Amino acid sequence: MIAMFKAIPFGIFLTLLVALFIGSGGSTGGVLEVFHFNVVMPEIGIDATVYWSWRLFLAATGLAFALLLMMD
Numbered sequence: 001m002i003a004m005f006k007a008i009p010f011g012i013f014l015t016l017l018v019a020l021f022i023g024s025g026g027s028t029g030g031v032l033e034v035f036h037f038n039v040v041m042p043e044i045g046i047d048a049t050v051y052w053s054w055r056l057f058l059a060a061t062g063l064a065f066a067l068l069l070m071m072d
Contacts, residue, residue, distance in 0.1 A: 003068040011061030015053060023051030032056045
């Protein structure tokens with residue numbers, strides 16, 4: 001159970017990395033359905049576009065979970 005919570009940050013990082021390459025190329029990744037949204041926080045000077053896919057997040061978290069289980 002603890003390994004699942006440890007896998008979530010790795011899943012987030014992998015999702016952001018892969019979705020960045022897919023989304024910035026103008027593709028949706030087919031079944032992955034990569035979408036973009038803008039993060040605007042003018043009080044601290046952030047104006048960024050973030051790419052995300054919930055299906056990719058679940059797959060990446062599952063992969064990280066399996067790897068963490070194999071290391072125990």
